[in-house]
Amino acid sequence: MPSVSAHVAVALAQHIDAVFGVMGNGNAYFLDALERATGASFTAVRHEQGAVVAADAHYRASGRIAAGTATYGAGFTNTLTALAESVQARVPLVLVVGDEPTSGPRPWDVDQIALASAVGARTYTVGHADAAATTIIAIEHALAYRVPVVLAIPYDVAALEAGPVTHVPAPRMPAPLIPQGEFTEGMLDTIAAALRDAERPFLLAGRGAWLAGAGAALGALADATGALTASTALGRGVFPAVGHDLGVTGGFGADDAMALVHDADVAVVFGASLNQFTMRFGGLFAPGTRVFQIDVAPAATHAHVSGFVRGDARLVAEALVTRLPPHLPSPSPSPSPSPSHSFGVQAEHAAAAGPDDGVSPAASEAVPGRWRETVDASAARAYDAGDEAAPDGRLDPRSAARRIAELLPEDRVVVSDGGHFIGWANMYWPVAAPDRMMMVGTAFQAIGQGWPSVVGAARARPGSTIVLTSGDGGGLMAIADLESAVRAAGGRGCAVIWNDAAYGAEVHLYGLKGLAEEPMLIPEVDFAAFAGAVGAEGVVVRRLADLDRLGEWSAQPTDERPFLLLDLRISPEIIAPYQQEIIRVNS
Ligand SMILES: Cc1ncc(C[n+]2csc(CCOP(=O)(O)OP(=O)(O)O)c2C)c(N)n1
Numbered sequence: 001m002p003s004v005s006a007h008v009a010v011a012l013a014q015h016i017d018a019v020f021g022v023m024g025n026g027n028a029y030f031l032d033a034l035e036r037a038t039g040a041s042f043t044a045v046r047h048e049q050g051a052v053v054a055a056d057a058h059y060r061a062s063g064r065i066a067a068g069t070a071t072y073g074a075g076f077t078n079t080l081t082a083l084a085e086s087v088q089a090r091v092p093l094v095l096v097v098g099d100e101p102t103s104g105p106r107p108w109d110v111d112q113i114a115l116a117s118a119v120g121a122r123t124y125t126v127g128h129a130d131a132a133a134t135t136i137i138a139i140e141h142a143l144a145y146r147v148p149v150v151l152a153i154p155y156d157v158a159a160l161e162a163g164p165v166t167h168v169p170a171p172r173m174p175a176p177l178i179p180q181g182e183f184t185e186g187m188l189d190t191i192a193a194a195l196r197d198a199e200r201p202f203l204l205a206g207r208g209a210w211l212a213g214a215g216a217a218l219g220a221l222a223d224a225t226g227a228l229t230a231s232t233a234l235g236r237g238v239f240p241a242v243g244h245d246l247g248v249t250g251g252f253g254a255d256d257a258m259a260l261v262h263d264a265d266v267a268v269v270f271g272a273s274l275n276q277f278t279m280r281f282g283g284l285f286a287p288g289t290r291v292f293q294i295d296v297a298p299a300a301t302h303a304h305v306s307g308f309v310r311g312d313a314r315l316v317a318e319a320l321v322t323r324l325p326p327h328l329p330s331p332s333p334s335p336s337p338s339p340s341h342s343f344g345v346q347a348e349h350a351a352a353a354g355p356d357d358g359v360s361p362a363a364s365e366a367v368p369g370r371w372r373e374t375v376d377a378s379a380a381r382a383y384d385a386g387d388e389a390a391p392d393g394r395l396d397p398r399s400a401a402r403r404i405a406e407l408l409p410e411d412r413v414v415v416s417d418g419g420h421f422i423g424w425a426n427m428y429w430p431v432a433a434p435d436r437m438m439m440v441g442t443a444f445q446a447i448g449q450g451w452p453s454v455v456g457a458a459r460a461r462p463g464s465t466i467v468l469t470s471g472d473g474g475g476l477m478a479i480a481d482l483e484s485a486v487r488a489a490g491g492r493g494c495a496v497i498w499n500d501a502a503y504g505a506e507v508h509l510y511g512l513k514g515l516a517e518e519p520m521l522i523p524e525v526d527f528a529a530f531a532g533a534v535g536a537e538g539v540v541v542r543r544l545a546d547l548d549r550l551g552e553w554s555a556q557p558t559d560e561r562p563f564l565l566l567d568l569r570i571s572p573e574i575i576a577p578y579q580q581e582i583i584r585v586n587s
Contacts, residue, residue, distance in 0.1 A: 001161040001162070001163060001164075002033070002037070002161070002162060002163070002164065002165055003029055003033065003158065003159050003160060003161060003162060004029075004126060004127075004128060004131045004153065004157050004158060004159070004160050004162045005029035005030040005032070005033050005131075005153060005158045005159065006029075006033035006037055006162070006165065007126075007131035007132040007135070007162050007165050008030055008033075008096065008126055008131050008132070008135050008151065008153060009030055009033035009034040009037060009038050009040075010033070010037055010038055010132065010165045011131070011132035011133075011135040011136055011165070011168055012034075012038075012040070012067060012094065012096070012135050012139070012151075013034065013038030013039060013040040014170070015065070015136075015139055015170065015171060016040065016065055016066055016067050016094065016139070017039065017040050017041060017064075017066075018040065018041055018043070018055070018058050018064075018066040018067070018456075018459045018460070019034060019040055019041070019042045019043070019055075019066065019067045019068070019069055019096075020042075020043050020044075020045050020050065020051045020054035020055055020058075020066065020067070020068050020069070020452075020455060020456065020459075021042070021044070021045065021048070021051040021068050021069030021070055021096075022044065022045060022046070022047070022048050022050075022051060022069075022070055022071070022075060023044075023069075023071070024070070024071025024072075024075045024098070025071050025072070025098060025155070026070070026071035026072035026073075026075065026076075026097060026098015026099065026153070026155060026158070027069045027070065027071050027075075027096060027097065027098050027153070028071075028158075029153075029158045029159050030069060030096055030153060030158065031069065041459065043455060043459060043484070043488055044484065045452055045455060045481050045484045046480040046481050046483055046484055047078060047452075047478065047480040047481055048068075048070040048075050048076070048078035048079045049078055049079055049081055049082040049448075049449070049452065049478070050082075050451070050452030050455065050478070050480070050481040050484060051068030051069060051070055051079060051082075051095070051452075052068045052079045052082035052083050052085075052086060052093065052095055052148065053082045053085075053440055053441075053449045053452035053453055053455075053456065054066070054068065054452045054453070054455040054456035054459070054484075055067055055068040055086075055093040055094075055095070055148075055456060056082065056085065056086045056089070056091045056093055056148070056440050056453075056456065057415055057438060057440050057452070057453040057454075057455070057456030057457045057460070058093075058456035058457070058459055058460040059091050059092060059093060059456075059460075060091060060435060060438040060440065060456075060457075061413055061415075061435055061436075061438060061456065061457040061460040061461050062435065062460035062461060063211075063435065064460065065092050065093060065094070065139065065142060065143060066093055066456065066459075066460070067093060067094040067095070067096055068093060068094075068095045068096070069095070069096040069097065070095070070097050070098075071097070071098045072097060072098035072099050072100065072109065072112065072155065073108050073109060073110060074108075075097070075098070076097045076098075076099075076110075076112050076115070077110065077115065079095060079097075080115060080116075080119055081444070081446050081448075082446075082449060082452075083095065083116065083119050083121050083148055083150075084119035084120065084444045084446070085440060085441055085443055085444040085446055085449065086121075086147070086148040087119055087120035087121055087147055087148060088120070088443035088444045089440075089442075089443035089444075090146040090147060091146070091147075091148065092142035092143050092145075092146050092147060092148065092149075093142060093148045093149075094135075094138055094139055094142055094148070094149055094150075094151050095121075095148060095149070095150045095151065096151045096153070097112065097150060097151070097152055097153070098152075098153055098154075098155055098158065099112050099125065099152035099153060099154050099155065100112070100154065100155060101154050101155040101156035101157075102154045102156055102157060103156060112150070112152065113125075113150075113152070116150045120147070121147065121148050121149060121150055122141065122147070122149050122150070123149070123150040123151075123152050124137060124138040124141070124149060124150070124151050124152070125152040125153075125154065126151065126152070126153055126154075126157065127157065128157055128160050128162060129162070131153075131162060132165055132166065132168045133168050134151070135151060135168075136168050136169065136170070136171050137171075138151045139171045140171035140172055143171060143173060143174060144172070144174045176212065176312035176314070176315055177296050177310065177311050177312045177315075178311065178312065178315060179309050179310065179311030179312070179315055179316050179319060180311075184309055184310070184311065187292075187307050187308070187309050188309060188316070188319050188320060188323060189323065190292075190307055191268060191292045191307060191309070191320060192320050192323035192324055194266045194290055194292070195221075195225045195227070195266055195268065195320070195324065196225070196324060196325070197266075198225070198227075198264075198265050198266035199265055199371060200228075200263055200264045200265045200266070200371045201225045201226060201227035201228070201264065201265070201266050201267075201268075201371065202227055202228050202229070202230070202261060202264035202266065202267045202268075203218060203221060203222055203225075203227045203228075203229045203230075203239075203267075203268050203269075203270070204229070204230055204231065204232070204249060204261075204267060204268070204269045204270070204272060205218055205229070205231050205232070205235050205238045205239065205269075205270045205271060205272065205313070206231065206232040206234055206235040206238075206269075206270070206271045206272025206273065206278070207232070207234035207235050207238075207271060207272075207434050208235075208270070208271020208272065208273075208295060208296065208313055209235060209238050209270040209271035209272070209313040209314075209317075210235055210238045210271070210433070210434040210435070211271065212271060212312045212313040212314045212315075213314050214238070214270060214271065214312075214313035214314035214317050215238050215239065215240050216240060217313075217314045217317035217318045217321065218238065218239055218240075218270060218313075218317050219239055219240040219241055220317070220318075220321050221317045221320055221321050221324075222239065222241075222244065224321050224324045224325075224326065225324060226370030226371060226372050226373075227244075227268075227371075227372065228244050228245075228246055228260060228261075228264070228371065228372045228375060228377065229244060229245045229246065230245060230246040230247060230248065230249045230253070230257065230261060231245075231247075231248060231249070231434075232248070232249060232250065232272045232278045233248055233250060233252055233277070233278070233426055233439070234434060234437075234438075234439070235271070235272060235434050236248055236426075236431040236434060236437055237431040237432050237433040237434055237436065237437070238433070238434055242377075242378075243377065243378075244372040244375070244377050245377055245381070246258075246260055246261060246377055246380055246381050247381035248426060248427075249261060249278055249280075249284060250277045250278040250279070250280055250284070250578070251277055251280065251423070251576075251577065251578025251579075251581045251582070252423060252426040252427050252578055253280075253381075254380060254381045254382060254383050254427075255577075256379070256380040256381075256382075257377070257380040257381045258280065258284070259380075260375060260380055261284060261285070262283070262284070262285060262286050262289075263286070264285065264286075264289050265288070265289060265290065266289070266290050266292075267285055267289055267290070267291045267292070268291075268292045268293075268294065268320075269291065269292065269293045269294065269295075269305075270294045270295075270313040270316070270317065271294070271295060271296075271313040272293075272295075273295070273297070273301045273302075274293065274301055274302035274304075274305070277578070279302060279304075280581065281581065281585045282304075285304060289304075290306055290307075291304045291305050291306060292305065292306065292307040292308070292309070293305040293307075293308050293309075294308075294309045294311060294313055294316045294317075295308070295310065295313075296310065296311070296312065297310070298310065383398070383427050383428060384398055385398065385399060385402060386398025386399035386400075386401075386402065386574070387399060388543065388544055389543075389571075390570075390571030390573050390574050391571075391573060392571050392572075392573055393571075394500075394542075394569055394570055394571035394572075394573075395541065395542060395543070395544075395568055395569055395570045395571060396570070396571060396574055397421070397424050397498060397568070397570045397571070397574055397576075398424070398428070398574065399544060400424075400541070400544065400547070400568055400570065401424040401425065401427070401428035401429065402428050403544050403547050404428075404429070404496060404547060404550065404566075405428050405429045405430065407547060407550040407551045407554055408429065408465075408467060408494070408550070408554060409465040409554045410432075411463070411464050411465050412436065412464065412465045412466070412467045413435070413436045413437075413438075413457050413461050413464045413465070413466050413467070414429060414431070414436065414437045414438070414467045414468075414469060415438055415439075415440065415450065415453035415454055415457050415466065415467070415468050415469075416437070416438065416439040416440075416442075416450070416453075416468075416469045416470070417439075417440075417441060417447055417448065417449055417450030417453070417468070417469070417470040417471065417474035417475065417478075418439065418441045418442050418445065418446065418447045418449075418471075418474060419447055419470075419471035419473060419474050419498075419503070419504060419505050420471065420500075420504035420505040420507075420508055420575075420576060420579055421469065421470070421471045421498035421500075421504065421570075421576075422439065422442070422469070423576030423577070423578050423579065424469070424498065424576070425437075425469040425496075427576070429469075436464075438453065438457070440453045441474075447471070447473060447474035447477060448474045448477030448478040449474070449478060450468050450469075450470040450474055450475060450478060450495075451468065451470075451475070451478045451479070451480075451481035451482050451484065451485045451495075452478065452481040452484060452485070453468065454466050454468050454484075454485035454488065454489050454493055454495070455481065455484045455485055455488040455489075458485075458488040458489040458492060458493060459488060464492065465492050465493070465494065465554075465558070466489045466492055466493050466494070467493075467494045467495070467496065468485065468493075468494070468495040468496065469495075469496050469498070470495065470496070470497055470498070471497070471498050471499075471500070471503075471504060471505075472497060472498070472499040472500065472501065472502075472522055472525055472527070473502070473503045473504075473522060475495075475497050475527065476522070476525060479530065482530060482531075482534055482536075483534045485563070486531075486534045486535055486536045486563040487534075489563060490558075490562075490563060491556075491558045491559060491560065491561040491562060491563065492558050493536075493563040493564070494550070494553070494563070494564045494565075494566070495531075495563075495564070495565045495566065496566050496568060497527045497565065497566065497567050497568060498568055498570050499524065499525070499527060499567055499568055499569055499570060500570050500571065500572040501521065501522050501523065501524040501525075501572065502520055502521050502522055502572050503520045503521075503522065504572055505579070506520040507520045507521075507572060508575050508579050508583065509579075509582065509583060509586060512583060512587075513587070524569070526538075526540070526567070527565060527567040528540045528565060528567040530565070531563070531565035531567075535562070535563070536562055536563035536564065536565050537562040537563070537564050537565065538565045538567055539564070539565070539566050539567065540567045540569065541566050541567060541568045541569065542569050547566070549564070549566075550564065550566060
């Protein structure tokens with residue numbers, strides 16, 4: 001007879017095919033049933049935080065919900081930092097855990113429901129009679145509210161016989177939020193009129209726009225209004241065409257591009273929360289810029305917003321296009337990004353991946369006289385090229401980042417840990433679509449989530465190369481899951497470690513303030529040797545020529561190449577522009 005744990009496993013596996021975790025007393029029966037009675041794939045990680053991180057990255061890379069699993073007590077508490085990140089980043093997943101027996105806590109039990117609640121996650125506890133139905137309710141909650149949920153199996157219930165698994169209805173999927181009502185209609189008219197009359201119209205889109213599948217509609221809106229476009233860090237690649245795109249906004253933005261954004265007289269923002277980094281700590285727009293925001297949040301999320309529409313980004317973009325006159329086609333050919341600019345890859349990829357699959361990118365036709373025709377967007381979004389070596393003789397991260405961008409496979413999905421180094425990938429590596437660049441950890445500002453992000457992305461995107469970008473500090477914090485990353489991604493995996501022998505973000509903030517530097521430093525760790533210990537190939541990179549190995553690796557068939565780890569011995573002296581902005585704001 002199937003156990004309660006089998007009911008959970010079978011119901012879960014009807015809707016979730018990837019599970020990540022560490023086994024222990026509390027989830028032994030669940031994992032046994034998952035392996036024997038379902039087609040779901042279980043991938044072991046080596047630290048329970050990795051179970052949640054991998055499930056989180058799986059969703060961000062594919063839009064498909066995944067699960068993590070851990071035992072009760074210490075296994076569960078190990079997941080909490082990652083759980084907090086998924087709550088704050090609004091990523092749905094299910095964390096299946098053991099829990100105290102229904103007879104009450106044992107000496108080694110803790111109040112898991114309170115702990116999950118403290119980081120914002122709701123717990124569903126299965127019983128003897130309702131395990132399958134409760135599992136479905138938990139999945140439905142995660143998807144409907146875009147949050148992680150905990151599914152708890154009490155220790156004394158886990159192995160109870162529960163009879164044949166009965167049919168349970170599938171979870172209901174949330175419908176797009178339709179913009180409607182008199183106020184909304186009026187606001188849509190106002191925004192359309194503002195865009196029509198604008199001299200310098202600008203569209204900004206974030207990850208919410210991508211989740212809504214709004215790329216093609218936003219491309220059409222940009223063409224109908226002649227707007228320049230840009231995305232947030234999490235929305236990179238959302239616009240289907242790059243000819244009039246200013247790249248990423250906020251601290252990662254290029255100076256000339258940000259100066260143009262500042263000049264906009266009307267800005268319409270889709271699916272972006274306008275956090276302090278996107279808003280350049282208040283300096284993104286000029287005080288006189290009229291800013292409108294479209295989001296599924298209940299209300300506007302920034303004080304600069306003067307008009308707000310609550311609704312699905314795609315539906316609102318389409319509604320705005322219908323309110324605008326069709327743009328006049330021009331006899332002159334569309335301006336295309338400079339062929340040497342690596343952004344060219346973006347347009348190709350955007351048409352081939354993600355929610356906009358099958359939708360041709362809107363042609364960006366030139367209408368002489370419009371603001372965007374007077375601007376060289378490609379030049380505006382260019383960054384400082386850097387030198388081969390910094391003044392201290394170590395590698396300049398800017399030139400290394402640029403060279404790596406030239407050498408990485410185009411089919412890549414990039415996962416990023418947190419730290420000062422995040423600027424390098426976000427500035428220099430073009431991104432084809434928002435689900436090809438993710439930063440698990442940044443919502444909660446947690447470092448140490450890089451290696452298990454590789455695991456989740458590798459399972460989610462079996463046809464892609466997975467590239468990790470990480471510091472040495474965060475890389476060491478989660479080093480247990482280096483082994484998992486190499487096992488899960490194999491020859492599809494590559495890690496770029498920005499090894500500055502320091503917690504660089506701290507040095508560039510508190511070191512500069514004169515605080516004791518010793519706690520901010522890390523002995524120079526040989527990550528290449530770590531790679532060798534788990535069957536990967538490690539390369540110490542001290543000069544740009546050492547990156548040639550990456551070029552050879554990219555050219556090899558994936559099943560013939562090893563996981564490649566590049567241990568970049570970079571200078572701690574080159575401070576990213578976004579960090580300089582943080583230093584300014586904090587001093
Ligand atoms: C779990 C956690 N611990 C500590 C911090 C504080 N912190 C933020 S950035 C950072 C340094 C990261 O160092 P590294 O990974 O080497 O990257 P770098 O800043 O040198 O580029 C630290 C310690 C944090 N954000 N999260």
